[in-house]
Amino acid sequence: MDVSASVLVVGASVASAALIAQLREDGFAGRVVVLDHDPDAPYDRPPLSKDFLGGTSVRPEAPWWDGNCELIRGQATGLDTAASAVEVALGDGSTRTLAADHIVAATGAAPIRLPGEPTGVAQLRTAADARHIREATTAGQRVIVLGAGTIGTELASTLVAGGCSVAVVDQADRPLDRFLGGHLGAEAAAWIQDGGAELHLRSRVEQIAHTATGWTVTTDSGQLTGDLVVSAVGVRPATQWLQGSGVDITDGIRCDSDGTALDPDGAVIPHVHAIGDVAAWSTPTAGPRRSEDWTTAQRHGRHLARHLLGLEPLQPVDRELRYFWSHQFGRRIQVLGTPVADATLVQHVDEPARKSAFYTLERDSATVAWISINAPKEFVLAMRKSVSVHG
Numbered sequence: 001m002d003v004s005a006s007v008l009v010v011g012a013s014v015a016s017a018a019l020i021a022q023l024r025e026d027g028f029a030g031r032v033v034v035l036d037h038d039p040d041a042p043y044d045r046p047p048l049s050k051d052f053l054g055g056t057s058v059r060p061e062a063p064w065w066d067g068n069c070e071l072i073r074g075q076a077t078g079l080d081t082a083a084s085a086v087e088v089a090l091g092d093g094s095t096r097t098l099a100a101d102h103i104v105a106a107t108g109a110a111p112i113r114l115p116g117e118p119t120g121v122a123q124l125r126t127a128a129d130a131r132h133i134r135e136a137t138t139a140g141q142r143v144i145v146l147g148a149g150t151i152g153t154e155l156a157s158t159l160v161a162g163g164c165s166v167a168v169v170d171q172a173d174r175p176l177d178r179f180l181g182g183h184l185g186a187e188a189a190a191w192i193q194d195g196g197a198e199l200h201l202r203s204r205v206e207q208i209a210h211t212a213t214g215w216t217v218t219t220d221s222g223q224l225t226g227d228l229v230v231s232a233v234g235v236r237p238a239t240q241w242l243q244g245s246g247v248d249i250t251d252g253i254r255c256d257s258d259g260t261a262l263d264p265d266g267a268v269i270p271h272v273h274a275i276g277d278v279a280a281w282s283t284p285t286a287g288p289r290r291s292e293d294w295t296t297a298q299r300h301g302r303h304l305a306r307h308l309l310g311l312e313p314l315q316p317v318d319r320e321l322r323y324f325w326s327h328q329f330g331r332r333i334q335v336l337g338t339p340v341a342d343a344t345l346v347q348h349v350d351e352p353a354r355k356s357a358f359y360t361l362e363r364d365s366a367t368v369a370w371i372s373i374n375a376p377k378e379f380v381l382a383m384r385k386s387v388s389v390h391g
Contacts (some may be wrong), residue, residue, distance in 0.1 A: 006030030006099035009310070010076045010241075012042035014064055014294055015276030016106040018301025021066040026309050035088060035098060037075040040127040046294060049154035050129040050327055051111030054162055059127040065297075072098070079103065079245040084271045102308055105242070105253055105261075106301075107273040109235035109292060114146070120210050124151055124231040131358060136228050139163025142219050144224050146205060147232035148175035150326045152189075153190070155232060156197040157328035167224050168199040169205065169217065179324060180363065180371065181339025191355070200224070237278045237290065247272060251278040252290045258302040258313075272309075275300035295323040331355055334379050337369030349375050 007023070009016040012034050020032055028191040044060040047053075052060045074096065078087035085099040111123045119345070122133050133155075138142060141164050145152045148170035156166045168175070174185025174190055192199050208229060210216075217224045225233055237252035248254040248264045253274035255261055259281060261272040276297040280288035285367075303313050324335040339361055349358035358375040360367045360382075372379035 006100065006103065007032045007102050009034045009069075009104045009106055010036075010086060011106035011108060012036040012038070012065075012071065012279075013106045013108055013276050013297065014044075014062075014299065015297035017042065017062070017065045018273060018298040019104060019106070019305045020069050020301075020356065021064075022302045022305035023309070024068050026305065026311060028305075028309060029266060030101075031070070033070045033072060033074050033098060033100070035074055035076060035086065037073065038126055039073060043127055045125075047304065049124055049151050049160060052127070053124075053130050053134055053155070053158045059132075072096075076107070076241040079242055079247065080271070081246050081269055081272060096144070099273060102196040103272050104304065105239075105272070105278055106276045106297075107238040107241070108277045109239075110229065110238040112163075112234045112236055113365075114208070114231060114233060115203060117231060118208055118209070118210055119142060119243075120229075121208060122228060124155060124230060125235070133228070133230060137162065137164055141165070141211050141228065142167070142214075142226040144169065144215065144226040144229045144230055146170075146217070146229065147234065148177075148192075148201070149200065149218065149232065149234065150176065150179050150230035150324075152230075153197075154326060154328045155230060156192065157195060160196040160329075165198075166196075167200060167226065168192065168223070169200045170221060171202065171204040173202060175201070179326065179335065179339075181343070181369065182341035183339060183343075183345045183361065184359070184371070186355075191329045191331060197329075213338060214358050235277075235292070237280075239278060251288070252278050254288045255279055255281045257282045257284075258307040259300060260307075273304055275304055289323055292388065293322055293324050295320075331373050332376075334372040335369060336379070337361070337367070339369040339371065343368050349378055 007134050032131045040059045042062040042065045044062050046061040062145045063087040074088040074090045076086050077089050085097050088096045143159050143164050143166050145156050145168045148168050156168050159166050169171050169369035175188045203221045205219055215226050215229045239249040242249050246263050247261050253261050255274050277292045280290045306313050321337050326333045343363040344359045355372040358378040359371040361369040370382040
């Protein structure tokens with residue numbers, strides 16, 4: 001074996017940072033190695049579609065990163081569960097084997113590509129992707145964004161603010177459908193369009209072509225032309241390196257309630273774990289569940305660290321509410337809990353002059369989520385109330 005460690009973390013993410021920080025805080029002195037193929041890592045991903053894209057810095061800083069570890073640049077290509085080792089391809093073409101007492105997957109998610117998507121269509125997942133979009137767009141250019149989820153709409157907001165003409169395309173009936181749980185579609189469409197972006201909903205992409213004069217996107221409802229096309233249609237768990245390893249990767253890495261990986265039969269693989277976007281942790285009521293948000297990633301890291309050290313968790317992960325946020329078109333949107341389509345939307349604040357609104361989602365006589373739009377005071381009160389109920 002080329003390298004042996006107590007803990008090997010695949011992915012320099014916010015989840016892995018939380019894991020390392022908690023391990024060290026609780027007195028762990030063993031060797032921790034982090035593997036990541038991204039030359040810019042670690043860095044903060046949420047700003048990529050917002051401040052960073054519209055700025056001039058080389059990468060978003062990562063104030064949460066705990067450097068009390070060793071960082072190796074390389075791509076994980078395979079996992080040998082019997083040997084508790086990861087095969088790695090290095091940038092110079094050589095390979096290494098990294099062995100550890102515990103292997104933690106924190107590889108996050110990778111962008112989905114549309115069928116037949118040609119080379120040259122941009123995406124936004126890494127700092128390098130964001131720099132490419134920044135360098136490829138100038139005021140007056142027309143950009144076609146595929147996908148009206150949070151990344152697509154945040155990207156549109158930033159590009160419009162930079163003077164670009166932007167068209168957002170999605171086959172869904174409403175923007176931010178997943179983020180808002182099927183609610184506030186008309187309101188979101190209005191703020192996107194009022195903010196200066198075109199919105200083409202219920203439009204399925206049929207063809208993307210690059211010509212000498214630019215890009216053409218053909219949908220079942222018409223044709224759009226532009227100087228750049230950015231695909232933001234979604235992500236899937238980054239588990240390709242685990243093919244054939246014996247780990248259940250049906251939808252991310254299926255884990256027990258403490259983050260230890262399971263095989264397809266549900267048996268625990270004791271020394272393999274997963275945290276963050278790639279991890280589907282088991283819950284008592286909902287079964288395995290993935291959550292692609294920053295706060296859950298941190299909670300996973302802290303919880304797993306305590307589990308590896310045989311300590312009581314700070315708080316069971318399934319008792320902590322999920323938190324999401326987006327900043328776009330002059331609005332800070334914050335969501336606490338899990339918005340679901342069958343819940344009843346109740347509005348408590350409506351102040352159009354400051355683009356402010358506050359809602360709860362009610363189901364079975366209980367509040368399942370809170371949605372704040374430029375309503376920070378109300379949202380802080382909601383968070384305090386939720387802590388007293390769920391804490």
